[in-house]
Amino acid sequence: MKCDWVRQNILFYVYNELEDDARYEVEQHLARCPECATELKATRKFHATLSETVAEPTPNLLAASRMRLQEALETTRQGGFWQRLVLEPATWLRQVRMSPALAAVIFIVGFGGGIGATYNFLASGHTGEVAVANRPDTPPLESSAIAGIRSVTQEPGSNQVSIKYDTVSTQEAQGSLNDQRIQQLLLFAARNNYNSGVRMDSVDVLTQAPNNTNVREALMYALQNDTNPGVRLKALDGLSGFVQQDPQVRDGILRSLIGDTNSGVRMQALRLVEPMKTDSNVRSVLTRLAQTDQNPSIRSQARTMLAQMPEMD
Amino acid sequence: MPADSYAIAIPVGGNSRPSRAVEDSGNQNPITMRGSLAAQGNRIDDTSLIREAQQGNRAAFEVLVRHYDQSVLRLALHLTGSESDAQDVYQEAFLKAYKNLGSFRFECSFYTWIYRIVTNLCLDHLRKRNVRKEEAPVGVDSSGEEFNRLEQFADARSGANPERDLMRRELGRKIGAALSGLTPRERMVFELKHYHGLKLRTVGEMLNTTEETAKNTLFRATQKLRGALSEMR
Numbered sequence: 001m002k003c004d005w006v007r008q009n010i011l012f013y014v015y016n017e018l019e020d021d022a023r024y025e026v027e028q029h030l031a032r033c034p035e036c037a038t039e040l041k042a043t044r045k046f047h048a049t050l051s052e053t054v055a056e057p058t059p060n061l062l063a064a065s066r067m068r069l070q071e072a073l074e075t076t077r078q079g080g081f082w083q084r085l086v087l088e089p090a091t092w093l094r095q096v097r098m099s100p101a102l103a104a105v106i107f108i109v110g111f112g113g114g115i116g117a118t119y120n121f122l123a124s125g126h127t128g129e130v131a132v133a134n135r136p137d138t139p140p141l142e143s144s145a146i147a148g149i150r151s152v153t154q155e156p157g158s159n160q161v162s163i164k165y166d167t168v169s170t171q172e173a174q175g176s177l178n179d180q181r182i183q184q185l186l187l188f189a190a191r192n193n194y195n196s197g198v199r200m201d202s203v204d205v206l207t208q209a210p211n212n213t214n215v216r217e218a219l220m221y222a223l224q225n226d227t228n229p230g231v232r233l234k235a236l237d238g239l240s241g242f243v244q245q246d247p248q249v250r251d252g253i254l255r256s257l258i259g260d261t262n263s264g265v266r267m268q269a270l271r272l273v274e275p276m277k278t279d280s281n282v283r284s285v286l287t288r289l290a291q292t293d294q295n296p297s298i299r300s301q302a303r304t305m306l307a308q309m310p311e312m313d
Numbered sequence: 314m315p316a317d318s319y320a321i322a323i324p325v326g327g328n329s330r331p332s333r334a335v336e337d338s339g340n341q342n343p344i345t346m347r348g349s350l351a352a353q354g355n356r357i358d359d360t361s362l363i364r365e366a367q368q369g370n371r372a373a374f375e376v377l378v379r380h381y382d383q384s385v386l387r388l389a390l391h392l393t394g395s396e397s398d399a400q401d402v403y404q405e406a407f408l409k410a411y412k413n414l415g416s417f418r419f420e421c422s423f424y425t426w427i428y429r430i431v432t433n434l435c436l437d438h439l440r441k442r443n444v445r446k447e448e449a450p451v452g453v454d455s456s457g458e459e460f461n462r463l464e465q466f467a468d469a470r471s472g473a474n475p476e477r478d479l480m481r482r483e484l485g486r487k488i489g490a491a492l493s494g495l496t497p498r499e500r501m502v503f504e505l506k507h508y509h510g511l512k513l514r515t516v517g518e519m520l521n522t523t524e525e526t527a528k529n530t531l532f533r534a535t536q537k538l539r540g541a542l543s544e545m546r
């Protein structure tokens with residue numbers, strides 16, 4: 001039993017890792033147990049054998065390593081305060097936890113700041129336009145809600161700035177098509193709205209009141225400039241009743257007959273000008289279409305229309 | 314015999330070789346203590362150096378490096394078996410220490426801290442090598458030539474006797490093969506205890522484990538080594 005214990009501890013005896021009392025017991029046992037003494041001898045021999053082949057780094061290797069390190073250190077930066085703060089949140093959190101005074105200071109500063117800000121708001125509440133942005137009850141401005149900045153002026157000798165800007169907020173207007181305000185909105189929508197669906201709807205509504213010259217202009221504008229072929233088609237529909245009586249409308253349709261990129265729109269325009277094919281302008285456009293249009297069915301349609309035309313004197 | 318019978322007085326920098334302050338008082342331990350880091354006396358000096366280095370003084374850091382770098386290089390060379398790998402570990406360890414010096418909070422000694430970095434890098438290296446299943450005793454020196462590092466160890470001590478030289482080479486090869494049979498952790502504990510003469514308590518601290526675990530690991534490692542070496546004879 002004792003021998004087992006000693007043999008398990010001989011290694012630590014040799015390595016000088018035994019407590020004083022254990023060391024004493026081992027030594028006492030070794031003095032009277034030849035077998036364990038032999039084991040000690042074997043352990044020491046093993047120990048000595050392993051210690052025989054010891055490598056030492058050569059001075060050259062050490063010098064080379066030092067030089068290489070020095071070079072690298074010149075271009076290396078120590079982790080700064082911010083890096084430590086970011087990389088070791090546990091460390092700084094522990095510091096905060098360990099510093100109730102710091103926590104109290106942060107709390108008081110925050111509280112004081114809050115009171116100061118409220119006071120500022122109350123004090124500046126009567127200054128008009130400037131205070132608007134500071135009011136807590138005014139929702140923060142979203143950049144999409146700002147339609148444009150009209151003017152920026154700074155009051156001399158102060159940090160107060162007054163800004164006039166347009167906001168875009170959703171409002172609803174209801175009224176008949178004859179209502180001037182409604183017409184105005186529709187005309188605006190037909191020209192300016194980025195949403196082609198809205199332009200389509202407004203053009204659609206406007207076609208119901210084509211007699212109004214403003215409306216007709218808006219439809220002409222849509223026909224010439226709208227990026228959406230559906231909207232252009234809709235505008236053509238609205239203008240269809242004026243091809244014969246309004247030469248401006250006729251010219252507009254002829255322009256899109258030549259220039260419109262969409263063959264559907266050109267086809268529709270062709271149909272609209274058919275009753276007017278005797279008009280010299282219409283005829284020259286038809287001649288051109290018959291020769292040069294990219295769409296074969298438009299070319300053949302134009303040729304047919306020209307063929308049906310009575311000979312001119 | 315008290316546990317710390319080696320009262321160490323390592324001179325700062327240079328060829329730091331611990332000397333026995335207490336001449337053999339019953340301790341028959343033949344451990345080589347070359348390059349041992351058990352340098353308690355250095356800790357006071359180090360504290361001011363560390364503080365200066367933490368404030369960005371690179372010269373202070375370089376002095377600090379010289380207190381430890383021989384031992385670090387020696388450990389890296391033993392464990393990697395290659396001069397170039399040892400150099401890489403050395404470089405990476407001290408750069409890492411430099412970058413993270415700000416987070417050193419004196420909760421352990423600096424040498425434990427730096428050794429923790431080195432041992433982790435070496436353990437990574439050993440694990441990678443185990444995956445690659447390379448032949449352990451064959452290394453690559455800085456000029457790119459392969460060498461048997463254990464033969465080279467023998468070369469360093471070889472005398473005029475060629476027969477003895479041959480036996481040493483053979484022994485070195487056997488020891489190398491036996492060491493390569495250990496797990497990376499066993500290898501590390503054995504290295505730190507046997508070749509660096511560190512206390513098992515310190516070894517445990519460096520490897521983030523307990524003294525008891527380090528003790529068991531050392532026991533297992535020596536059993537394996539003895540078995541392997543006796544088989545070869």
